Each structure stands twice: as structure tokens, then as C-alpha cells.
Amino acid sequence: MTQDRATAPDDGIAARRAALHLIEQATGGQRLMSETIAAGALERLSPPDRARAQRLATQVLRQLPTADRALKPFLTKQPPLAVRNALRLGAVEIMEGAAAHGVVNAMVQIMSKGKRTQSYKGLVNAVLRKLAEEPPEAWARMPVPKLPNWLRGPMVEAWGRKSVEAMEAVQAMIPPLDLTPKGDGAALAEALGGDLLPTGSVRLREAGQVSALPGYDTGEWWVQDAAAAIAARVLDARPGERVLDLCAAPGGKTMQLAAAGAQVTALDLSETRLGRLRENLARTGLGAEVVQADALEFDASEAEGGFDAILLDAPCSATGTIRRHPDLPYAKDGSEFGALIELQAEMIDHALTLLKPGGRLVFCTCSLLPDEGEVQVEEALARHEGLTNDLKALARPGIEPDWIAAEGLRLRPDFWAERGGMDGFFIACLRPGARDG
Incomplete structure (x- = not known):
């Protein structure tokens, strides 16, 4: 057109x-x-x-x-x-x-x-x-818009009708804008007239043009949904640790890890998306080694002894982001989800081979489907002898206890509904035992 x-x-x-x-x-x-x-x-x-x-x-x-x-x-x-x-x-x-x-x-x-x-x-x-x-x-007086049947059916099966209706109510609202501060979140919230969320993100109800906001040009913050920012906080990177951010672009989590003082390797398949990551790093003044590669082909020998920690935000259905991307239920029909689920399992298995002994893997997906979250963790634990699910790592500031289940941390759009909701995410922290074989 x-x-x-x-x-x-x-x-x-x-x-x-x-x-x-x-x-x-x-x-x-x-x-x-x-x-x-x-x-x-x-x-x-x-x-x-x-x-x-x-x-x-x-x-x-x-x-x-x-x-x-x-x-x-x-x-x-x-x-x-x-x-x-x-x-x-x-x-x-x-x-x-x-x-x-x-x-x-x-x-x-x-x-x-x-x-x-x-x-x-x-x-x-x-x-x-x-x-x-x-x-x-x-x-x-019109009823809240419902999700298409191809997606609503599996979600009702997973979470129940009332919970899905609560999610739909949040998804029908224009979402607020969340920022991750590079430094003091309270100071940023005050400077921008926003709210400091319990997890550390800053939320703006009326943002206007993002690039015109104070602190954008100087790299004091970056746009990142509050739910997405929790994954890097669960990883809890420490100064000097070697951390791999798989599927890193456009770089929100990479910047969180770098701001924590870690030595970050940011890997992604898409050179175009990595261009955005490099721009974000330059704007914020943060550093990371940027690698364009297929995550499944990233060789363990290239890791120089392995990584202390890995963050794997795996490709998924993105059904947790519908409040910000309402085109997804109409542009997709679920037919590709099976291949994505297989890819997620392969990526978990490969990521575990890149860890140092005693290392940790944070696996997450921006999905509301248990097959891309809870089920993945259950099956990974069954595949890998000695692999453990560290639920204590999930108990970060602002995380409600009932958001944590046996498989990991489940975030949904209807959580914080009175604050404007959040993206749907699943997050787990896995720790391997002795190397398989």
C-alpha cells in the first residue's frame, strides 16, 4: 500500500x-x-x-x-x-x-x-x-473483548474461565509504559512523575514520545515491561561473573546484566535485532560482547570454560504480550507453537552444556501457555539427572508468594490489574548437577 x-x-x-x-x-x-x-x-x-x-x-x-x-x-x-x-x-x-x-x-x-x-x-x-x-x-456498556477461540480454549483449560476473563479485561486497556532504571529507581520515578513498582521498575501512565522523556538521551533508563525485567533480577548477576544472554536482542536484559557489573556475552541470531541492541548499549553507556550466532550452534569451547550464569529468554508464542501487541491473536493461529516448544527444549538442553559446574540457568518465556513454561521445566528435570529447580531464587522483592508454584514463577496480565497489569511470563532458575554422561 x-x-x-x-x-x-x-x-x-x-x-x-x-x-x-x-x-x-x-x-x-x-x-x-x-x-x-x-x-x-x-x-x-x-x-x-x-x-x-x-x-x-x-x-x-x-x-x-x-x-x-x-x-x-x-x-x-x-x-x-x-x-x-x-x-x-x-x-x-x-x-x-x-x-x-x-x-x-x-x-x-x-x-x-x-x-x-x-x-x-x-x-x-x-x-x-x-x-x-x-x-x-x-x-x-459493551462486554470486554474476548480472545479468539484458538487461544482462549487452551488458556481457559490452563487457568480457568474467571482468570482468563480477568486477563482479557487488562488486555483491553491501553497499557502503561514501564522503564528499567540504570541507577536509582526512586529518583527516576520522582523525576518523571511515575510510580516505582515493588519489583524496581518505574511505571508511567502518560508517557508521550519516549525519546523526548528526560534521561533518554543520557541513557538513564530503557523501556522494558516490568514482568520482563524480573527474569534478570532472578538471575541476580554479580560483578565480574561471566554471563551469557541467549536470544538477547533488543537488549533489555543484557543492559540489566551489564549494569549489575557482569561480563556479558549477548548472543542473537538476528543481525538486524542486534543492531538495536548495540544502539541501546551505546545510548546507556553499558558494555557487552555482542555475538551473532545460532544459539544451538554456539560451541561450548567458545565459552572458555563455561559461564557462571545463563539467561535464556527462549523464542515462544509471545501470548503473554497481547496487552501491548493486540495484533498477535489475529496474525497467528497457533499452528507454529509445536515447533517452538520443541526448540525451547533443545535450547534448554544446549544451554546447560555451556554452564560452569555450580552455574545457574534462568529459563523464561513471555507465554501464557504452560507447555512453554511449567511443562518445559517438568520435562527438563526428567531429562537431566541432578538438575534442580531453585525456587528460592524466585523470591525477589515485589514477588507475591502465590505467584511461585512448584515449577517456577508464573506472571499473568491480571496480576497488578489495579496498577495496569503486566505481561505474562514464566521464569525458572535451574541448577545442574554433575555433567550428563
């Missing part, structure tokens, strides 16, 4: 057209928003329009079932996907307080420019105008 450079900067057409492209790729192309953006979808937009397009697309995908419910009384049959997405975008904007005439005019103009959609501009005009006549309370 091309963007219109000639569009006036204040009419919103360019940003809305780009948002529709992102939404269509997720709902019709089964492509994550990050993948579409990486392919250059927003390159021709101004920075403000890029930010607006992403914000609009994210909010529509977050509220997509609610938008469909609001539109249903005004449609006798479903129009093509491109038209349906335009109606969804218009509905979300109107119901969240945007000026209805501006939204309607923009959607009609966008429809009129497309060969496949121009015949529907009258429908879009009529439906959105009728929707705009609905009282604002009608939107507030």
Missing part, C-alpha cells in the same frame, strides 16, 4: 490509510504489525503520522470484537475485509471521542480512492453517521 505524500498533514488521511494497511495485514494476511512495519509500510510517513498510524491500528485491534459488536446492528451482511476494517477504525475513533464528521469524511475519502472499495463509500458514510448518533455510554 502506498502512502500519499501530498496529503495535508492535519487531515489524518495518510496515518489512517497506513493504520488500515497494518490492520488488514494482521486480520487478512496473518502478519504481525512489527513484520509489516519492518517491511517498510510506514517509511514514507512523517514521524507524527507513523506514531499515529501505529496507535490507531493497535487500538482497533485491541477493541476489534467491540467494534464489530457496535457495527452489527447497522449491517445486513458483512462487507469485504478492507471495508470492514475501515468501519472498525471509524467506529473506534468515534466511540473514543474523535470528531465524528472528520472521521466519517476521512473514511469515505479513503474508500473512494480504492478500486475494490469505492462502491462502498456510501455504506461507510451511512453506517458511521448512524453509529455517531449512539450515546457514548453504549460503548462503555
Whole structure:
């Protein structure tokens, strides 16, 4: 989809057209928003329009079932996907307080420019105008959007219906922004007007442009969800320890480990993502050895005697990040999860061979599926004689005791719901016995 450079900067057409492209790729192309953006979808937009397009697309995908419910009384049959997405975008904007005439005019103009959609501009005009006549309370009365059945079913089986409904309620909200401080968290929270969370992260309710916040240019903090930051705190790296961060990019955990004084090796398969890691290290003034390699092919001999500790944030379904990435339930269908689960087991096994005797491995995934967390630990313990699960390492400041189970630390979006929730994560600290064989 091309963007219109000639569009006036204040009419919103360019940003809305780009948002529709992102939404269509997720709902019709089964492509994550990050993948579409990486392919250059927003390159021709101004920075403000890029930010607006992403914000609009994210909010529509977050509220997509609610938008469909609001539109249903005004449609006798479903129009093509491109038209349906335009109606969804218009509905979300109107119901969240945007000026209805501006939204309607923009959607009609966008429809009129497309060969496949121009015949529907009258429908879009009529439906959105009728929707705009609905009282604002009608939107507030809509039920919380539910996850698609392919994901909701396994989650209900794992956590129960009430817990899943509580997670969905958090996922329907715009999440706050979490920062990991390089130094004093209390001072950073005061400087930015944020809240210091019990685990040490700083949470901002209204962040605005991240790069414009005080301390960004000087590298005093980095963006990292509070749940993700807990994994490195569980590892508890000490000054001088040799620590391997597997699957390290974009570098949040690498920076935590380096800030603790460890000698960090940051490894990742993607050179592009490692570029972001290097940029983050440069901005924060932190150092690490950066290695581009396949984690499964990283040879033990390259470890020079092994590592004191390893952090393995393994590739996973990312179902724990839906509150920040609402495109995932629409861009994915779960078909690739089996291969990811096999890869996670292989990576655990290989990581254990890279540890020094007496070392420790923190395994984590940003997943809400037990097969990618609790089950992985159970099966790793069965595969490796002498391997132990160090539950005491999980008892970090701010961690509630009932978050820790026999398999490890389970974090969910509905934890801290009154504070804005957190990403779903599973974290375990494993300690090997004598080397296998």
C-alpha cells in the first residue's frame, strides 16, 4: 500500500490509510504489525503520522470484537475485509471521542480512492453517521473483548474461565509504559512523575514520545515491561561473573546484566535485532560482547570454560504480550507453537552444556501457555539427572508468594490489574548437577 505524500498533514488521511494497511495485514494476511512495519509500510510517513498510524491500528485491534459488536446492528451482511476494517477504525475513533464528521469524511475519502472499495463509500458514510448518533455510554456498556477461540480454549483449560476473563479485561486497556532504571529507581520515578513498582521498575501512565522523556538521551533508563525485567533480577548477576544472554536482542536484559557489573556475552541470531541492541548499549553507556550466532550452534569451547550464569529468554508464542501487541491473536493461529516448544527444549538442553559446574540457568518465556513454561521445566528435570529447580531464587522483592508454584514463577496480565497489569511470563532458575554422561 502506498502512502500519499501530498496529503495535508492535519487531515489524518495518510496515518489512517497506513493504520488500515497494518490492520488488514494482521486480520487478512496473518502478519504481525512489527513484520509489516519492518517491511517498510510506514517509511514514507512523517514521524507524527507513523506514531499515529501505529496507535490507531493497535487500538482497533485491541477493541476489534467491540467494534464489530457496535457495527452489527447497522449491517445486513458483512462487507469485504478492507471495508470492514475501515468501519472498525471509524467506529473506534468515534466511540473514543474523535470528531465524528472528520472521521466519517476521512473514511469515505479513503474508500473512494480504492478500486475494490469505492462502491462502498456510501455504506461507510451511512453506517458511521448512524453509529455517531449512539450515546457514548453504549460503548462503555459493551462486554470486554474476548480472545479468539484458538487461544482462549487452551488458556481457559490452563487457568480457568474467571482468570482468563480477568486477563482479557487488562488486555483491553491501553497499557502503561514501564522503564528499567540504570541507577536509582526512586529518583527516576520522582523525576518523571511515575510510580516505582515493588519489583524496581518505574511505571508511567502518560508517557508521550519516549525519546523526548528526560534521561533518554543520557541513557538513564530503557523501556522494558516490568514482568520482563524480573527474569534478570532472578538471575541476580554479580560483578565480574561471566554471563551469557541467549536470544538477547533488543537488549533489555543484557543492559540489566551489564549494569549489575557482569561480563556479558549477548548472543542473537538476528543481525538486524542486534543492531538495536548495540544502539541501546551505546545510548546507556553499558558494555557487552555482542555475538551473532545460532544459539544451538554456539560451541561450548567458545565459552572458555563455561559461564557462571545463563539467561535464556527462549523464542515462544509471545501470548503473554497481547496487552501491548493486540495484533498477535489475529496474525497467528497457533499452528507454529509445536515447533517452538520443541526448540525451547533443545535450547534448554544446549544451554546447560555451556554452564560452569555450580552455574545457574534462568529459563523464561513471555507465554501464557504452560507447555512453554511449567511443562518445559517438568520435562527438563526428567531429562537431566541432578538438575534442580531453585525456587528460592524466585523470591525477589515485589514477588507475591502465590505467584511461585512448584515449577517456577508464573506472571499473568491480571496480576497488578489495579496498577495496569503486566505481561505474562514464566521464569525458572535451574541448577545442574554433575555433567550428563
